[in-house]
Amino acid sequence: MEKQLEELKQQLEKQCMINQELQRQNKDLEQRLQEKEKLLQELDSQYHDLDFPSQSSHDIDPEVRKSRAAVIASEPIPETLEIKCMRVKKNASETNLIVKAIQKNDFLSRLDDEQTAMMVDLLAVSSFKPGEDVIKEGTEGDSMYIVAAGELVVTQAGRNLRSLTTGDVFGELAILYNCKRTATVKAKTAVRLWSMERQTYRTIITNKSKKKREQLMGFLKTSHTLKDLNNVQLSKIIDSMEEVKYQDKDVIVREGAEANTFYIILKGEVLVTKNVNGHQKQIRRMGKGEHFGEQALIREVLRTATCSADGPVTCFSIDKEVFEETIPIEHLELFDDSKVLQEAQAPEKTNPSSTLRFKDLVPVQYQEGRYQGDPVTLGVGGFGRVELVTTLNHGKYYAMKRVSKKHIVAKRQEEHMLFEKKILKATQCDFIVGLHASFKNSRYIYMVMEFCVGGEIWTKLKEVGRFDEPIAVFCTSCVVEAYAYLHKKNIMYRDLKPENLMLDVKGYVKLVDFGFAKELVRGEKTYSFVGTPEYMAPEIIKNQGHDFAVDFWSLGVLIYELLVGSPPFSSSEPQKIYAKILDGVPKYPPYMSEAAKSIVSKLCRPRPGQRLGNTKNGIKDVRNHRWFGSMNWHKLRVGQLDAPTVRLIRKGPCYINFDRFPVDQTKAEEEFSGWDREF
Incomplete structure (x- = not known):
C-alpha cells in the first residue's frame, strides 16, 4: 500500500x-x-506609406479597410512661391523619355500638357556610382526620380523587390508630402537620374492654378451679365466650370439651336458665322479671354450665330442648370446659410472659465486583462496619445490629449495646434467634442476634453463590418450639423473619417481632432496638401486650391464607408488611391440603396462648384436629399431623437468601448522655443 x-x-x-x-x-x-x-500593427501602418508599386499588376480592392487611415499633415507653403532650381536643357529624345515616363505613371499621368512641360523643363539631373544608395529605407524623402540610364535595385528589409531601368519612375509620393521611404533603392550599374524636389513640384502646380484662376476671374469680370457679381460669387462659378477641347472645324454652338451653355475661350480661335441666304457669312473671330453664350445663362434663347473652332480650341464652360444651382439669378446674391440655421439656432453659450487644475487630474487604470494596473489609453495618433483621466474625487471622466512639443516643432505644426485649441475653446456645439482646459510643461501640451464613453465610430464599424442604413443616416446627420456650425464660422474641417467620430453616452456622434481645421474667407482658396488619402478631394491632390467644398466630398466618402465597410477609393498604395480619386468613379455594391448611391455621387462630384452642399442653397440641399427623408432635423439638434447607435455601445468599465493600447514609457525631449506662449 x-x-x-x-x-x-x-x-x-x-x-x-x-x-x-x-x-x-x-x-x-x-x-x-x-x-x-x-x-x-507596425507593418500595417507602414503599408499606407508604400511608394513603390507591387510586382502584381492586378489591384484587388480589399473588402474592408482593416487598418487605421494614415494622416498627412500639411507643410506650410510660403506666400510667394519661387522656383529656385537651375533649368537643365533636354534634347528631343530625353524629353520624349521623360514625357513617356510621366504618361505611364498612375499619378503623374493626370497632369495637363502645360504642367507636364513645366516638369520636363525643371527636372534636375544627378549621377550615382554602382553600389550607391539613391533612397534609404526609413529616411524622409522630398524627391521623385525618373531613370535616364542604368539599372537600380529596390530592396525592403534586405529582401530584393524589383529592378528599375530606363523610363521607370520611383519615389513620386515624396513630391506630394513628407513621407518615410519604405524601401532602399541602390544603383546596380552607373546610373543617371532625372529628379524633382517637392517644393519645386508644388510651386509649379500651385503657381499655375493661381494664375489660371486669376485669369478666369478677369475674363468673367468682362461679361455684362456677370459684371455685378462679387469675387465670392465669381469664384463659385469658376469652381463649377468644365474644361472642354475642340478640334479644327468642330461646331461649338449652332445657330437656331436652344442655348444653354456659356463659354470662355482659354486657347485657340473661334469663328462666328451667320446664315445669310443659305450661306455661312463670317461675322467675327474670337480669341483667348473672349466669351459667348452668356444670355443662355439667364433666359430662354435660341443661338443667333454658329461658333466653330478654327484650329484646336480649349474653352471653359458652364451650363444653365449648373449656373442656376450656383448663383440665384433673381437677386444675384450668394446663398446665406444663416437662414438655413435659424430654425433651431440656440443662443450661443460662452465657455465658462475652467476650474480644472492639472494637479487634480489622475489617470484611470485598467481593472482587468493583460494591461491591468496600467493607465488607460483611449487612442494613439501621429501627434500624441489620448488618455483617460478623472478628478481626485472621481467626480467626472475626461479624455486628455498629450502631444510632444518637440514633435510639433519638428513637423512645423505649431499654427495648427494653436488653431485647434482656439476652435475648441470657442465652440459650443452638441456635435463637436468640448474642451474643458489646456495645460503645458517643458515637454508636452495637454488638452482636457469631454470623454465620449461610446468610443470611436471606426471601432464599431470594424466590429460589425458595415452599418445598417438607419445607423449610417443618423451618424452622417450629426456630421452635417457639425459642418453647418463650423462652416457658418468660416471653418473647414478637412479630416473627416470614422476615426474622428466619437459616440457620447446617448449614442450621438461628435467630431473630434481639429488639427487640420482652417479658417477661410469665403471666395478664397488655400493650397496646402492635407488630410487622409482615402478622403481627399481631387482639388487637393491636384494642388488647384480648395475651400469648404472638400468637406462635402469627404462626407460622400464617409457615407460610402459606413454603408460598405471600406472607402470608395482605396488601395494598399497611396498613388493608386489618388489615381482612383481623380478618375472619380465609385463602384456601388448591389445592396446599396438608390438614395445612398444618389447622395454619394452628388457629394463626390469632381468639380467642387457642382457638389451637393456647395451650390446656391448650401447645406440645406444636403439636409433635403431623400436619403435623409426619415430624419427630423429639429429633434436631432435638440437631442430628442433616440439614437439607433445606442445598440453599438457595450456595457462595462468606462473604457470598454475603446481599443486597448500598451503604456508608453518613453519621455519626450524638452522644448523651449516659446511657440506655445499663448497656449
Missing part, C-alpha cells in the same frame, strides 16, 4: 512539473503572439 502511495505521489509530482512547464510555454507563446501582433 505504501509503495502504491509513493508511486502515486511521484506521478502527481511529475504531472505538476509537466503542468508548470506547459504554463511556462503558454506564457512564452502568448508573449510571442503579442510581439507578432505589435509587429503586424
Whole structure:
C-alpha cells in the first residue's frame, strides 16, 4: 500500500512539473503572439506609406479597410512661391523619355500638357556610382526620380523587390508630402537620374492654378451679365466650370439651336458665322479671354450665330442648370446659410472659465486583462496619445490629449495646434467634442476634453463590418450639423473619417481632432496638401486650391464607408488611391440603396462648384436629399431623437468601448522655443 502511495505521489509530482512547464510555454507563446501582433500593427501602418508599386499588376480592392487611415499633415507653403532650381536643357529624345515616363505613371499621368512641360523643363539631373544608395529605407524623402540610364535595385528589409531601368519612375509620393521611404533603392550599374524636389513640384502646380484662376476671374469680370457679381460669387462659378477641347472645324454652338451653355475661350480661335441666304457669312473671330453664350445663362434663347473652332480650341464652360444651382439669378446674391440655421439656432453659450487644475487630474487604470494596473489609453495618433483621466474625487471622466512639443516643432505644426485649441475653446456645439482646459510643461501640451464613453465610430464599424442604413443616416446627420456650425464660422474641417467620430453616452456622434481645421474667407482658396488619402478631394491632390467644398466630398466618402465597410477609393498604395480619386468613379455594391448611391455621387462630384452642399442653397440641399427623408432635423439638434447607435455601445468599465493600447514609457525631449506662449 505504501509503495502504491509513493508511486502515486511521484506521478502527481511529475504531472505538476509537466503542468508548470506547459504554463511556462503558454506564457512564452502568448508573449510571442503579442510581439507578432505589435509587429503586424507596425507593418500595417507602414503599408499606407508604400511608394513603390507591387510586382502584381492586378489591384484587388480589399473588402474592408482593416487598418487605421494614415494622416498627412500639411507643410506650410510660403506666400510667394519661387522656383529656385537651375533649368537643365533636354534634347528631343530625353524629353520624349521623360514625357513617356510621366504618361505611364498612375499619378503623374493626370497632369495637363502645360504642367507636364513645366516638369520636363525643371527636372534636375544627378549621377550615382554602382553600389550607391539613391533612397534609404526609413529616411524622409522630398524627391521623385525618373531613370535616364542604368539599372537600380529596390530592396525592403534586405529582401530584393524589383529592378528599375530606363523610363521607370520611383519615389513620386515624396513630391506630394513628407513621407518615410519604405524601401532602399541602390544603383546596380552607373546610373543617371532625372529628379524633382517637392517644393519645386508644388510651386509649379500651385503657381499655375493661381494664375489660371486669376485669369478666369478677369475674363468673367468682362461679361455684362456677370459684371455685378462679387469675387465670392465669381469664384463659385469658376469652381463649377468644365474644361472642354475642340478640334479644327468642330461646331461649338449652332445657330437656331436652344442655348444653354456659356463659354470662355482659354486657347485657340473661334469663328462666328451667320446664315445669310443659305450661306455661312463670317461675322467675327474670337480669341483667348473672349466669351459667348452668356444670355443662355439667364433666359430662354435660341443661338443667333454658329461658333466653330478654327484650329484646336480649349474653352471653359458652364451650363444653365449648373449656373442656376450656383448663383440665384433673381437677386444675384450668394446663398446665406444663416437662414438655413435659424430654425433651431440656440443662443450661443460662452465657455465658462475652467476650474480644472492639472494637479487634480489622475489617470484611470485598467481593472482587468493583460494591461491591468496600467493607465488607460483611449487612442494613439501621429501627434500624441489620448488618455483617460478623472478628478481626485472621481467626480467626472475626461479624455486628455498629450502631444510632444518637440514633435510639433519638428513637423512645423505649431499654427495648427494653436488653431485647434482656439476652435475648441470657442465652440459650443452638441456635435463637436468640448474642451474643458489646456495645460503645458517643458515637454508636452495637454488638452482636457469631454470623454465620449461610446468610443470611436471606426471601432464599431470594424466590429460589425458595415452599418445598417438607419445607423449610417443618423451618424452622417450629426456630421452635417457639425459642418453647418463650423462652416457658418468660416471653418473647414478637412479630416473627416470614422476615426474622428466619437459616440457620447446617448449614442450621438461628435467630431473630434481639429488639427487640420482652417479658417477661410469665403471666395478664397488655400493650397496646402492635407488630410487622409482615402478622403481627399481631387482639388487637393491636384494642388488647384480648395475651400469648404472638400468637406462635402469627404462626407460622400464617409457615407460610402459606413454603408460598405471600406472607402470608395482605396488601395494598399497611396498613388493608386489618388489615381482612383481623380478618375472619380465609385463602384456601388448591389445592396446599396438608390438614395445612398444618389447622395454619394452628388457629394463626390469632381468639380467642387457642382457638389451637393456647395451650390446656391448650401447645406440645406444636403439636409433635403431623400436619403435623409426619415430624419427630423429639429429633434436631432435638440437631442430628442433616440439614437439607433445606442445598440453599438457595450456595457462595462468606462473604457470598454475603446481599443486597448500598451503604456508608453518613453519621455519626450524638452522644448523651449516659446511657440506655445499663448497656449
